[in-house]
Each structure stands twice: as structure tokens, then as C-alpha cells.
Amino acid sequence: MIKLIPMQPSLEKLLKFFSLESEKKFDNTAIIGGLAKMLDFWEGEARADGLSEEIIQAVVSRLKTYEKLPPGGRADSLRGLWKRIGEAYPEAKKVKGQPQPQKQAQPQRQERSDDAGSAKPNNAETSPSQEQSQPKQEHQKQYQQKTRQAPPPRFESATSAKHSQTPAALNAELTVLQGVGPKNAESLQKLGMQTLGDMLYNFPRRYEDYSLLKPIQSLMYGDVVTVLGSVQSVHNRPIRGGKQSIIEVIITDGTGALRLSFFNQPWLMNRLKSGDAISVSGKIDQYLGRIVMNSPDWEPVEMEALHTNRIVPIYSLTERITQKWLRGQMNQVVTFWAPAVVDALPEITKREAQLVSLGEALTQVHFPESQARLKLARERLAFDEIFYLQMGVLRQKRDWQDVEGRRFTVTDEWLDSRLGVLPFTLTSAQQEVLKDIRNDLGSGKPMNRLIQGDVGSGKTVVSALGTSMVVSNGAQAAIMAPTSILAEQHYRSFTNQLAGEHGYLQKEEIRLLVGNTPESEKEAIRQGLLDGSIKVVIGTHAVIEPDVQFKDLQFVVIDEQHRFGVQQRAELRSKGTNPHLLVMTATPIPRSLALTVFGDLDVSVMDVMPEGRQTIATHVLRPQERERAYTMLRAQVQQGSQAFIVYPLIDENEKIDARAAVDDFETLSREIFPDLKLGLLHGRMRPSEKDEVMYKFRDREFDILVSTTVIEVGVDVPNSTLMLIEGADRFGLAQLHQLRGRVGRGSKASTCLLIPTHEDATENDRLQAMATTNNGFELADLDLKLRGPGEFLGTRQAGFASSLKMASITDLPLIEKAREQAKSLFERDPYLTQPEHALLAEAFERFWKNTSSDVS
Ligand code: ADP
Ligand code: MG
Numbered sequence: 001m002i003k004l005i006p007m008q009p010s011l012e013k014l015l016k017f018f019s020l021e022s023e024k025k026f027d028n029t030a031i032i033g034g035l036a037k038m039l040d041f042w043e044g045e046a047r048a049d050g051l052s053e054e055i056i057q058a059v060v061s062r063l064k065t066y067e068k069l070p071p072g073g074r075a076d077s078l079r080g081l082w083k084r085i086g087e088a089y090p091e092a093k094k095v096k097g098q099p100q101p102q103k104q105a106q107p108q109r110q111e112r113s114d115d116a117g118s119a120k121p122n123n124a125e126t127s128p129s130q131e132q133s134q135p136k137q138e139h140q141k142q143y144q145q146k147t148r149q150a151p152p153p154r155f156e157s158a159t160s161a162k163h164s165q166t167p168a169a170l171n172a173e174l175t176v177l178q179g180v181g182p183k184n185a186e187s188l189q190k191l192g193m194q195t196l197g198d199m200l201y202n203f204p205r206r207y208e209d210y211s212l213l214k215p216i217q218s219l220m221y222g223d224v225v226t227v228l229g230s231v232q233s234v235h236n237r238p239i240r241g242g243k244q245s246i247i248e249v250i251i252t253d254g255t256g257a258l259r260l261s262f263f264n265q266p267w268l269m270n271r272l273k274s275g276d277a278i279s280v281s282g283k284i285d286q287y288l289g290r291i292v293m294n295s296p297d298w299e300p301v302e303m304e305a306l307h308t309n310r311i312v313p314i315y316s317l318t319e320r321i322t323q324k325w326l327r328g329q330m331n332q333v334v335t336f337w338a339p340a341v342v343d344a345l346p347e348i349t350k351r352e353a354q355l356v357s358l359g360e361a362l363t364q365v366h367f368p369e370s371q372a373r374l375k376l377a378r379e380r381l382a383f384d385e386i387f388y389l390q391m392g393v394l395r396q397k398r399d400w401q402d403v404e405g406r407r408f409t410v411t412d413e414w415l416d417s418r419l420g421v422l423p424f425t426l427t428s429a430q431q432e433v434l435k436d437i438r439n440d441l442g443s444g445k446p447m448n449r450l451i452q453g454d455v456g457s458g459k460t461v462v463s464a465l466g467t468s469m470v471v472s473n474g475a476q477a478a479i480m481a482p483t484s485i486l487a488e489q490h491y492r493s494f495t496n497q498l499a500g501e502h503g504y505l506q507k508e509e510i511r512l513l514v515g516n517t518p519e520s521e522k523e524a525i526r527q528g529l530l531d532g533s534i535k536v537v538i539g540t541h542a543v544i545e546p547d548v549q550f551k552d553l554q555f556v557v558i559d560e561q562h563r564f565g566v567q568q569r570a571e572l573r574s575k576g577t578n579p580h581l582l583v584m585t586a587t588p589i590p591r592s593l594a595l596t597v598f599g600d601l602d603v604s605v606m607d608v609m610p611e612g613r614q615t616i617a618t619h620v621l622r623p624q625e626r627e628r629a630y631t632m633l634r635a636q637v638q639q640g641s642q643a644f645i646v647y648p649l650i651d652e653n654e655k656i657d658a659r660a661a662v663d664d665f666e667t668l669s670r671e672i673f674p675d676l677k678l679g680l681l682h683g684r685m686r687p688s689e690k691d692e693v694m695y696k697f698r699d700r701e702f703d704i705l706v707s708t709t710v711i712e713v714g715v716d717v718p719n720s721t722l723m724l725i726e727g728a729d730r731f732g733l734a735q736l737h738q739l740r741g742r743v744g745r746g747s748k749a750s751t752c753l754l755i756p757t758h759e760d761a762t763e764n765d766r767l768q769a770m771a772t773t774n775n776g777f778e779l780a781d782l783d784l785k786l787r788g789p790g791e792f793l794g795t796r797q798a799g800f801a802s803s804l805k806m807a808s809i810t811d812l813p814l815i816e817k818a819r820e821q822a823k824s825l826f827e828r829d830p831y832l833t834q835p836e837h838a839l840l841a842e843a844f845e846r847f848w849k850n851t852s853s854d855v856s
Contacts, residue, residue, distance in 0.1 A: 008049040010042060011089060014059065018078050026074040028067055036063045044683045050541070050568070055088050170197035170337060177329060183320070190318045199333045200341065200362050203381075203805060204313030207368065208279065217255035219284050219291055226281040227293075228301060229253040234272050251278065259292045277301040299323065311368045330366055338362035344843040345384070346836065349821050355380045379814075382807035386596075386815055388847040390822035393599035397448070398830065400600065403578045405446035406554055408473045410438070418468060421502035422461065429453070429608035430462050436604045437466040440580060441555075447580035450561070450598055453606025454776035455586045455741025456613065460490060462606075463557045463582055464497045470580070471535045472504065475554035479538040480572055482560050484514040484687060485694045489716055490559065491538045498536065505535060513539035513548070516688055544571045552576070558583045586741065587734055590781050592812045595819060607777070615774040616744040618752040620728075620767045622759050629724050629753045630672055636722045637676055637703045641748060643722040645706045646739055648730040664726070665706045673704065681707040709735065718746030728754035729761035733783040736770050784810055 007015075017038055021030035031037045039060055046056045062081045069077055172195060174185045193199050214225050229251030237246045247262040249272055260280060262268050272278070282296030315326050343350075343358040350357070356364075360373075361380035368374035415438075419426065426434065433451055440447035453459045467477040479494070481487040491512040499505040511525045511534050522542075528534030532551035537543055553576030558569055561583040573581055583601070594603050621629055633643050645668070647661035661682050669678040679702035681693045690710060697705045698717050705720075709731075723743045728736065736754070744750035754767050761767070769782050807814060825837075832841035 008046075008051060008089070010045040010049045010051060011085065013038075013042065013045065014085070015082070018082060021078065022075070026072075026078070028074070035066050039063055052088060055085060058084060170200070170341070171195050174199070177332065179325075180329065187318050187321050191316055191321075196333055196337060199330060200338055200366075201805070202315065202330070203365055205316045206314050207374070208312045208314055209371070210279075210312065215255040216251075216253050216258045219256075219258065221284055221286050221291060223284040224282070225284065226279055227251070227253070227258060228277070228279045229258065231272050231274050231276045231278060232257065233274060234269060236266060236269055247272075251280070259287070259290060260296060260298075261287075261292060261294050263295055265295075311371065311374065313366050313368075334363055334366045338366070342839060344839040345387070346825065346840060349387075349825060352824075353383060353817055353821050355383055358384075378806060381805075382811070382814055383818055385804050385807040386811075386818035387822055388844055389596060390599065390815075390819045391825070391844055392847065393596065394819075394822055394826055396600040398826070400448050401445045403446060405444060405578050405580055406475070407444050408441040408470050408475070408554070408580075410469050410472065414472070415465075418465060421500075422497070424610065426461070427458065427606075427608045427610055429606040430458055433462050433604040433606055434465055436602070437462065437582065438469065440602070441466065441469055446578045447582060448601055449582050449604060450589075450594075450601040451582065451584045451604045451606060452589055452594075453584070453586065454609070455738060456609065456745050457586075457606040458610050459559075459584045459586075459606060460493055461497070463559075463584060464494050466580075466582060467494065467536060467555055467557065468498060470555040471498070475552050476529065476532065476534070476550050476576075477536045477555035477557065478543055478550070478553060478572060478575070479536070479557040480543055480559065480568075481538070481540060484516070484540055484691050486559065487514050487539050488512060488691075494536060494538055509534055510536040510538070513537050513542045515540060515542055517542065541568065544568055544575075548575070550575050554579050556581045561585045586738065586776075587780070590777070590784050590810070592810045592815055593784070595812075595815050596809060599819075612747045614744060614747075614749050616740055616750045616752050618740065618754065618771045618774070620754045620756070620762050620764075620771050622762055623755055623757070624759070626755060629755065632751065632753070633704070633722055633724060634673070634676075636751075640719075641721040642697065642700065642702070642717065642719050643704050643724065644720060644742060645704060645724045646726065647706070647708055648727040661706055661708050668704075668706060676703040678702060678704045678706055681705060681710055683708055683710050709739065716745055717742070719748075721746070721748050721750040722753070723751075724753045724755065726755050727757050728767055729756035729758075729764045731766075733766045733769065733779055733786065736766065737776055737779050740770070740774075 017030045017035065021028070021035060024030055028034045043056060043060065046059070058081060062077055066074060066077060174180050174188050174193060174196065175182065176196070180188070188194075188199075191202065193202050208226065210228065213228050214223070216227060216229065219225065219227070230253070232250040232252050233248075235248045237248055238244070239246060244264050245266050247265055247268045249260040249262070249268070251258050251260065258280075277300065278298050279301050280293060280296040280298040282293045285292050285294055313327060313330070314323065315330065317323060317326065339359040341358050341362060345355070345358065349355075355361075356376045356379075358380065361377040364373045364377035365381060368377065433453075436449065437447070440449055451459055451462065463479070467479070470477050479487075479490055481490055491510070495503075495507060495510050497503065499507045499510055508528075511528065513522065513525050517525070517539075525534060525537065526548055529537055529548060529550050537548075542548070556572050556576065556579050558572065558581070561569070569581075569583070573579060589598060589603075633645075636643055645664075647664065661680065665678065665680045669676075679693050679697050681690060681697075685693070693702075693705070696702055700719065720743050723740060725731065725736065725739060731739070740752045743752060752770070754770060756762055756764060756767060765786065766783075769779060773779060809815075828834075829837055832838075832844065
């Protein structure tokens with residue numbers, strides 16, 4: 001995985017709320033109920049991220065007193081706090097985490113334009129080609145007339161020679177432009193532009209395509225359109241006794257007249273003057289038999305834009321900057337410098353991928369001459385982004401494989417005998433993955449493999465077999481899981497498999513190391529790992545503590561990889577010399593992300609479920625049908641099964657009326673199921689308490705486990721057959737699927753009941769999708785579409801995915817095309833040392849310069 005913005009998710013969240021709070025002028029409304037409310041979940045997340053206790057306490061105490069401070073004091077408090085966090089966690093500081101929205105957003109934008117601007121040259125030595133030194137006449141038209149009348153003199157004087165220094169000029173400050181002083185430069189900086197090069201990569205937010213305009217005469221009721229016209233009349237019509245008003249505007253375009261109504265916007269009286277040309281966008285309505293538009297979006301039309309370019313760019317704006325002014329500046333820069341940009345992409349790549357030149361792309365993306373050319377421009381710019389990404393990913397993969405890994409080989413007989421003692425036969429998918437693992441271990445290169453398999457697909461046994469191959473050859477293995485209960489569960493299955501009746505290890509050679517392992521035992525384990533008498537250690541974060549050292553660690557397994565940071569994986573890996581690494585995840589990863597975010601890993605997919613597994617029948621119930629759910633639940637328990645009831649929150653919060661575990665636990669155990677045994681599990685309990693409850697549930701001391709989402713990860717209680725999820729609309733799709741995977745792990749038919757907070761949420765897309773399919777991959781695809789990559793990944797791994805400006809991380813055809821080109825380039829010139837790749841190598845380094853290229 002690639003580390004770009006390695007900020008802990010909990011810090012990211014903090015920053016998000018601080019920024020929101022700043023946007024809301026520190027009125028303590030960024031979170032319902034006040035900022036202190038975020039401590040409900042934040043503290044736990046921060047601990048999970050491994051933030052220092054000192055920082056956690058600092059956040060807790062500041063947020064607790066936040067409410068009492070005056071707004072000024074609040075701003076200072078948050079800024080001070082963030083500064084302190086930045087000192088402790090420089091990765092957070094990198095975002096210049098001023099809790100101010102623009103300042104916070106801005107470096108990200110810069111990073112983006114840096115990334116996207118990788119092809120943007122800054123090499124003063126490179127003399128542009130003939131073509132480049134002459135701005136392309138064909139694009140200029142009237143725009144160029146304007147720029148010709150007003151050439152950018154300060155700009156030229158800043159760069160003594162003209163086009164020969166073009167690339168350097170692209171690094172020039174914006175104040176070299178005519179009409180841009182320090183004030184405007186500051187505004188432009190808010191939009192993410194600091195240099196001329198940044199301007200070229202400041203792509204339009206959207207376009208107004210005047211070629212698609214409809215004449216007023218042919219407008220129909222219900223049309224959603226943009227109409228162009230000149231203002232004929234403006235009237236103010238007071239209503240409700242003069243307390244409110246409607247501004248009525250009539251516009252005409254020569255074919256007919258259209259009435260616009262603006263409710264309560266009296267200032268329009270002064271803004272719109274008879275004869276003004278405006279474009280209005282909105283829906284055509286009907287009033288007394290005539291067509292009207294109610295409160296449409298409108299903006300003044302610049303006639304020149306209209307006549308010169310039929311497709312007009314619309315840019316994001318900020319204070320003091322108008323569309324017209326910015327467009328003029330953009331035009332000036334694009335006209336002169338886009339054609340002069342040096343294209344780093346090799347000719348052969350451009351030819352094979354059928355791409356237009358960078359100059360053409362940058363010109364057309366701003367001032368397109370047709371939709372077709374705009375499309376080609378966008379394709380080229382999107383290709384660049386993904387191409388550099390793929391080159392980085394492939395390079396990381398190559399770096400990883402450049403070092404040697406110890407060879408571990410086993411015979412077929414050995415493997416057959418290991419498989420023979422398992423209580424089941426492997427699924428075809430498990431066999432395939434096992435083959436991959438065996439190949440990797442025997443290859444002489446360090447394994448760097450991700451197994452992705454839906455919950456219950458049987459990843460553990462495969463990782464244990466891999467461990468076996470290494471350990472039977474005398475080396476050591478470490479297995480890391482995110483929670484004690486999972487570690488303990490793995491410990492038991494590994495012990496059964498490797499040290500049981502048919503195993504070849506002694507029980508003492510496999511050890512469990514978790515947070516609350518007694519210190520004396522920890523010491524013994526550390527000793528055993530160091531002297532090599534312990535072969536396998538299974539544990540939580542405890543295994544990456546610095547004082548845990550190995551004699552010969554050769555195999556590292558990380559379960560539920562998304563729960564760990566890149567740092568933690570790196571730490572575990574660094575305890576051996578180029579150990580083989582196997583990471584496992586139950587979060588299905590769509591192919592597009594597998595090729596990008598996880599592109600440096602080899603991926604094995606476990607897409608077959610063990611025999612006898614049944615699909616989990618899933619139903620969405622209305623809140624009024626809760627009684628039915630309880631009846632089903634009781635019936636399951638009477639048949640000897642167990643059940644979960646899951647809640648989104650811990651206790652009742654008056655503002656959010658989701659049902660809460662602690663509150664309902666009382667009612668459930670006293671009134672609804674007084675005859676059954678109920679257990680309660682939530683995130684505020686101490687880890688040892690949580691484990692105890694979980695163990696009791698596993699050992700069937702409870703019939704029903706009432707819980708928050710802490711049961712999400714890999715817990716195996718095959719006897720549980722029903723899961724009731726309350727407030728189901730408050731969960732993400734991936735989370736719902738993970739939760740559901742807690743049932744249906746045995747051979748008994750299982751059910752999942754989803755009850756949303758309100759009746760109208762029963763039609764919720766996510767809930768309906770859950771009821772339609774059990775396939776984690778389908779759900780993941782949908783989830784990615786519904787939420788976008790940042791939310792979907794939910795970790796800093798999304799860093800670069802969300803930094804793409806033009807490409808979409810879900811655009812699989814583009815990703816595959818770029819990957820193919822990057823691969824073939826790497827085959828021709830693996831280290832980009834050939835002279836014709838010099839520019840490319842430079843652009844590539846620039847693209848990745850903020851990347852401490854960490855592979856895991
Ligand atoms: P996950 O992939 O979610 O980590 P586990 O490895 O915990 O899944 O396996 C879930 C359950 O399925 C375990 O009880 C395991 O023993 C069982 N299991 C694994 N492989 C098979 C198989 N091939 N046939 C039957 N049961 C299996
Ligand atoms: Mg598992």
C-alpha cells in the first residue's frame with residue numbers, strides 16, 4: 001500500500017470537524033450536541049490508531065471545556081490544540097492543520113495540482129520545440145485578440161528570454177500577470193493556484209455549452225434548460241402585506257419571452273437592468289398557462305465569450321474574484337503557455353494509448369472548441385494521473401522484489417499430509433490461494449500478497465498452512481490481529497492445526513501475546529522469540545512493541561489489514577530480514593482499487609465459500625414490525641441457537657434518536673426476554689471486560705448478545721443464527737455486510753433483520769442492496785459508487801485516490817490502459833535511464849516526491 005498522506009484516521013476526523021466548526025464560526029454546532037460529543041467515538045478511535053495518551057488527554061480536556069469558551073477563545077483553543085498535535089504528529093502538520101476551512105483545503109489542492117501537474121515542466125534547460133514556441137493560432141480567435149491587445153508585459157519582463165524559458169516561467173508567481181496584484185494573488189491562492197503552472201491545472205468546474213441553448217419559443221413545461229436572453233423588464237411585486245416580495249423579470253431572445261420569478265431577493269432590482277444579457281438555468285414551470293422559471297440560477301453573459309467559444313468554462317470562485325475576470329486571466333495564461341508546456345509522455349505511449357498532446361489537452365480543457373475535443377483533452381489529462389500512479393505502484397512492487405527472500409519449499413507429500421488432518425477439504429479457492437502462497441515462498445523473492453475473501457471464506461486455515469511451510473523449515477512466524485479476541489481465536493486454530501494431535505510443534509512453541517498477557521509471561525515469550533525456542537507468536541499490537549525481537553522472523557501474517565496503519569505493518573515487517581508478508585482482508589476490494597491503491601501487492605481472491613454455507617436471508621423490517629423480529633429471535637433461541645442485536649450508538653443521545661445498546665439492554669432483558677440470558681458489549685468497556693463478554697457468548701452462557709459494532713471483526717460463533725440490526729440506515733454498506741458475516745458461520749440457516757430508524761428509510765439503497773445480495777464484491781462495488789473512494793477506503797490509503805482531479809479511481813478501462821502502458825515502459829526501461837525518458841523520470845519523481853514510498 002502506498003503511503004501518501006499518512007495521517008491517522010482519527011486525526012483526519014478531528015481535522016474535519018475542526019474545519020467544519022471553523023466554517024460555522026466556532027458556534028459549537030459542527031457536531032449535534034456540541035463538539036464535546038465527538039469524544040463519544042473519537043477517544044476509542046484515537047486509541048485504536050495508537051495516538052499517544054498525552055495527545056488524547058489534551059484533546060479530551062480541550063473539547064470538554066470548549067463549550068464554555070467565547071467564540072474567539074474557541075478558535076484559539078482549536079488552533080492551539082491542532083498545533084500541539086502537529087508537533088507530536090508531523091504528518092498532521094503537513095496539512096498545515098489550521099482549523100480553518102480554506103487553509104486546510106488549500107495545501108490539499110496544492111498537492112493535487114502537484115500530483116496532476118506532474119507532467120508540468122520546470123526544466124529551464126529544455127528548449128521547447130518549434131511547435132511549442134508558437135502559440136497555436138487556431139485556438140486564439142477573439143480571446144487572443146484580447147490578449148494581444150493586452151500582452152502580459154510584467155510577465156515577460158519577469159522572464160527575460162521569451163519562449164526558451166517557458167517551463168521556468170510556469171513556476172512564476174501569479175503577480176507576474178497583468179491585473180494580478182498581491183490581493184488577487186492571495187485570492188487565487190485560496191483556489192489552489194500559486195504559479196502559472198497551477199493555473200493551467202486549475203480545471204473548470206463545469207462548462208456552459210451555448211451550442212445546446214434552446215430558443216424560448218421551443219421551451220416545454222418540465223424542461224431543465226439553460227436559456228439565454230436579454231432583460232426586458234424587472235418588477236418588484238410585494239406579497240403578504242409587503243413583508244415579502246417577488247421580483248419578476250421578463251427576458252426575450254427574439255423567438256419569445258420568458259417570465260422569471262425570484263422569491264425574496266429584492267436586491268435583484270438593482271442588479272438586473274433592462275437590456276442586460278443573462279443566462280438562466282433551471283426547470284420550466286407553468287403559471288396561469290404560461291411558461292415560467294422559478295428562482296433559476298443566473299449569471300450575466302459575456303457576449304464575447306458567447307461569440308468566440310461556444311463552450312465556456314466555469315471556474316470555482318472565491319471572494320473578490322468574478323467569473324469573468326478569472327476566465328480572462330485563465331485565457332491569458334492558457335493561450336500563451338499551454339501550447340508551450342513540454343510533454344513528458346513518450347511518443348510511443350501517446351500513440352499506443354491514442355492520446356492528444358499535453359498542450360492540446362490543456363488548451364482544450366479550458367477553452368474547448370467542441371465537445372469531442374474536450375473529451376479527448378479530459379482523457380489525456382486523466383490518463384496522465386493514472387499513468388504516474390501506475391508507474392509508482394509498479395516501481396514499489398519492483399523495489400520490493402529487488403531484494404532477496406529466503407526460499408521455503410515443501411514436498412507434495414508433506415502438503416498432502418497436512419491437508420489430510422484438516423477436518424474439511426479446502427474449497428477450490430482456498431487451494432488456489434494456497435498454491436499462490438507456496439509459489440511465493442519458493443520463489444526467492446519476498447511474498448507481498450493480499451488475500452481478499454469475504455467473511456467466512458476460510459482465510460485463517462490458509463494462512464496457517466503458509467505458516468506451517470515456513471516453520472517446518474525452522475524459521476519463525478508472527479500473526480497479528482486487531483483485537484485480543486481475534487488473536488485468541490487464531491491462537492486456538494493455529495494450535496489445533498500445528499500442535500494438535502497431528503501437529504509437529506509443541507504447544508509451548510506457539511504463543512499468544514496480547515495486551516493483558518501477564519508481564520512475567522510476556523517476558524518469557526520475548527525470551528523464547530529471541531532465542532528461537534518459540535516458533536509462532538500470535539497477538540495484537542503487543543507483538544510490534546520494540547522489545548519483541550525475533551531470532552529469525554520469516555513470515556508475517558496480518559489479519560483484517562484495514563484495521564492497521566501502514567506504519568504498524570512496516571514495524572512488524574522490520575522485525576525480520578525481508579520476511580514474506582501475507583495480509584488478509586474481508587473488505588472486498590473492487591478491481592479498480594486493487595490495481596491502484598493496492599496495486600503493489602499481489603492479490604489472491606477467495607471467492608468461493610466453504611460447502612454447506614447458506615446465504616443469510618436478509619429482510620428489511622419497518623420499525624413497527626419489531627415485535628415480529630423479537631418473535632423470530634425467540635424461536636431461534638428456543639431451537640438452541642444464539643442471536644445478536646446490534647446498535648449504532650452506545651447510549652441515548654437526545655438529538656439522534658437511534659436506539660442505543662445500553663438503554664435498550666435494560667428493556668430487552670427485563671421486559672422482552674426476561675427468561676433468556678442477555679449479554680451487553682460496547683466500545684466503552686475495558687478490553688478485558690469486552691473479551692469476557694465475548695468469551696461467555698461463545699461459550700453459550702448468553703443466548704443474545706446486545707452490542708454496538710465492536711463485534712464487527714472476524715469473531716467466529718458458529719452457533720449464532722440471527723442478527724437484528726437496529727438503526728440499520730446509520731451503518732455503511734461495508735459495515736452492514738461485515739456485521740452480517742457474524743452469523744451464518746455454521747451450517748444452520750441464518751437470518752439478518754435490518755430495522756431502520758424511521759419507516760421511510762426502509763427504501764434506503766444500502767438496505768435494499770443488503771436484502772438483494774450476499775455477495776461482498778457486488779456490495780463493495782455499489783458501496784464505492786455510493787460513497788466515493790475516500791469514504792469507501794476510510795483510511796489515509798485513499799489519500800491519492802481523492803487527490804485525482806480528472807481521473808476517476810473507479811474508471812477501470814482507463815486504469816487498465818494506463819497500467820498496460822506503464823508496464824510496457826518499465827519493460828523497455830525499468831529505471832527510466834534512457835535519455836528520451838529523462839523528462840518523464842523527472843515528472844515522475846515530482847509526482848511521487850511527497851511519497852515516502854512505503855510498501856506493505
Ligand atoms: P474468514 O475468512 O472470515 O477469516 P475463517 O477462516 O474464520 O473465515 O473461517 C470461518 C469458518 O469456516 C471457520 O470455522 C473455519 O474452520 C471454517 N472453514 C474454513 N475453511 C473451510 C472449508 N474448506 N470447509 C468447511 N469449513 C471451513
Ligand atoms: Mg478472519
